[in-house]
Amino acid sequence: xxxxxxxxxxxxxxxxxALPGRASAMPMxxxxxxxLGIVIERATGSVLVIDTTxxxxxxxxxxxxxxxxxxxxxxxxxxxAYVFGRDGGLTMLDLLEMKIARRIIQGxxxxxGAISDDGRLVAVSNYKPGGVKxxxxxxxxxxxxxxxxxxxxxxxxxxxxxxxxxxxxxSLFEAGEIWMADFAHGNKPRVIKIGKAGKWPYDGLIAQGGxxxxxxxxGEDGMAKVDLWQxxxxxxxxLDGYGRxxxxxxxxxxxxxxxxxxAAGAFFFPAVGHHEVLVMDGRTWQLTxxxxxxxxxxxxxxxxxxxxxWVNFAHPLxxxxxxxxxxxxxxxxxxxxxxxxxxxxxxxxxxxxWVSVRDKNQINIYDTHxxxxxxxxxxxxxxxxxxxxxxHKIGL
Amino acid sequence: xxxxxxxxxxxxxxxxxxGGLALAGSGWAGAxxxxxxxVKALIHLVRQDCGSCHGMTLKGGLGKPLLPQNLAGRDTxxxxxxxxxxxxxxxxxxWRTELSRADALWIARKLKEGFPHETP
Numbered sequence: 104x105x106x107x108x109x110x111x112x113x114x115x116x117x118x119x120x121a122l123p124g125r126a127s128a129m130p131m132x133x134x135x136x137x138x139l140g141i142v143i144e145r146a147t148g149s150v151l152v153i154d155t156t157x158x159x160x161x162x163x164x165x166x167x168x169x170x171x172x173x174x175x176x177x178x179x180x181x182x183x184a185y186v187f188g189r190d191g192g193l194t195m196l197d198l199l200e201m202k203i204a205r206r207i208i209q210g211x212x213x214x215x216g217a218i219s220d221d222g223r224l225v226a227v228s229n230y231k232p233g234g235v236k237x238x239x240x241x242x243x244x245x246x247x248x249x250x251x252x253x254x255x256x257x258x259x260x261x262x263x264x265x266x267x268x269x270x271x272x273x274s275l276f277e278a279g280e281i282w283m284a285d286f287a288h289g290n291k292p293r294v295i296k297i298g299k300a301g302k303w304p305y306d307g308l309i310a311q312g313g314x315x316x317x318x319x320x321x322g323e324d325g326m327a328k329v330d331l332w333q334x335x336x337x338x339x340x341x342l343d344g345y346g347r348x349x350x351x352x353x354x355x356x357x358x359x360x361x362x363x364x365x366a367a368g369a370f371f372f373p374a375v376g377h378h379e380v381l382v383m384d385g386r387t388w389q390l391t392x393x394x395x396x397x398x399x400x401x402x403x404x405x406x407x408x409x410x411x412x413w414v415n416f417a418h419p420l421x422x423x424x425x426x427x428x429x430x431x432x433x434x435x436x437x438x439x440x441x442x443x444x445x446x447x448x449x450x451x452x453x454x455x456x457w458v459s460v461r462d463k464n465q466i467n468i469y470d471t472h473x474x475x476x477x478x479x480x481x482x483x484x485x486x487x488x489x490x491x492x493x494x495h496k497i498g499l
Numbered sequence: 500x501x502x503x504x505x506x507x508x509x510x511x512x513x514x515x516x517x518g519g520l521a522l523a524g525s526g527w528a529g530a531x532x533x534x535x536x537x538v539k540a541l542i543h544l545v546r547q548d549c550g551s552c553h554g555m556t557l558k559g560g561l562g563k564p565l566l567p568q569n570l571a572g573r574d575t576x577x578x579x580x581x582x583x584x585x586x587x588x589x590x591x592x593x594w595r596t597e598l599s600r601a602d603a604l605w606i607a608r609k610l611k612e613g614f615p616h617e618t619p
Binding site: 169190230259303355357443462 | 556558559590
């Protein structure tokens with residue numbers, strides 16, 4: 104049935120291509136999805152479906168609710184995107200048919216999600232009610248509800264990431280703890296409270312191919328690390344007092360840890376409250392450098408080959424993007440794409456980067472080797488950009 | 500140089516002062532109203548940048564919800580102080596470098612009334 108629909112769409116394609124303007128919500132001709140992705144349109148509850156080979160927008164899908172803070176993961180066949188919206192909406196998009204496949208409101212206020220390594224479970228991190236809910240990826244039926252109970256009630260959860268073996272790691276903002284939900288033995292999780300991370304973990308990520316979970320702390324200078332290869336699991340503190348002796352600036356936007364790839368043997372990541380990108384050795388977990396940058400970093404994203412990292416910044420210095428060379432550890436290029444640069448996403452092999460410029464209603468596409476602007480596309484208040492290649496990465 | 504007071508203050512400010520008298524109890528008196536362009540910028544700032552933590556719809560995120568029902572018992576002036584100075588030992592930063600007292604009072608008052616939406 105599905106295949107016939109796609110074939111039919113394929114026959115109709117030449118007609119669609121002949122129409123002026125871009126097709127919207129029209130099924131695509133038979134094609135793969137490895138070069139597709141989505142751009143969140145923050146203010147209008149819509150997403151754009153993009154094609155990084157054509158460097159173009161294929162269509163727009165609306166009706167996704169409040170996307171003021173939204174992120175997405177992809178099914179392992181790269182056909183479906185799961186979009187996590189601020190209003191607790193979990194929307195499954197069909198990128199080929201360019202429509203909403205399923206949509207539920209699973210919570211009151213959510214922050215992000217993850218998909219299990221086997222592609223069968225989608226987990227959502229909620230602020231309200233504080234905790235994590237887990238759903239069947241195919242049907243969006245609820246599998247598990249994990250309230251983040253602590254002494255103060257329910258804690259907001261952040262930094263949700265998938266780990267190998269049907270596991271999800273996450274951090275509790277108020278409680279300052281790191282937990283794991285282990286679905287290795289079926290759909291009833293074993294919930295392990297690994298330990299105390301520190302004051303106000305704000306985000307977390309999986310590093311080193313699934314071995315390490317790291318939570319960044321907002322309330323103190325330092326980070327919390329869990330080595331998933333060590334039994335029993337425990338939280339270790341790293342980089343304690345990395346900003347010692349420096350005056351911390353007010354923070355107008357929480358940084359993110361996503362894109363914290365190991366580059367040239369080191370990790371590059373945002374300092375909280377400082378105009379610096381920090382460099383940590385990937386073996387000793389010691390701070391080995393501080394790179395002065397334009398403002399407080401929000402995203403510090405390594406190009407997939409690790410040679411460069413691209414950095415955007417918090418309000419009010421958020422009109423700028425800088426590129427750091429990981430060999431010299433110096434800023435080699437400063438762009439000013441326009442007001443409110445919110446996100447950056449590299450193509451799978453890193454030859455292009457797509458940059459959202461919210462207040463210019465624009466997406467900029469750069470060649471990451473020549474550092475030249477290749478193309479601009481119109482979008483309505485674009486924020487997150489997510490490409491289907493994420494389907495095959497652990498811990499996003 | 501001498502100018503008549505009315506010319507210096509301008510009609511907008513006089514209106515604000517007149518409005519301030521009616522709101523004297525909430526400490527609004529004496530603060531200038533931001534002009535139309537400033538109001539547009541403030542709405543954008545609150546929706547987008549305060550929205551980073553409080554949510555673009557202001558129903559809360561990592562930061563507290565800022566809807567009228569959440570602020571019903573709060574004094575406008577006290578809210579403006581929080582906006583300007585932040586809350587020490589919490590993630591709420593001071594906005595004094597970007598906002599005047601009049602801006603902060605306007606934001607506090609509008610939050611209590613129901614904050615306006617951005618118009619394209």
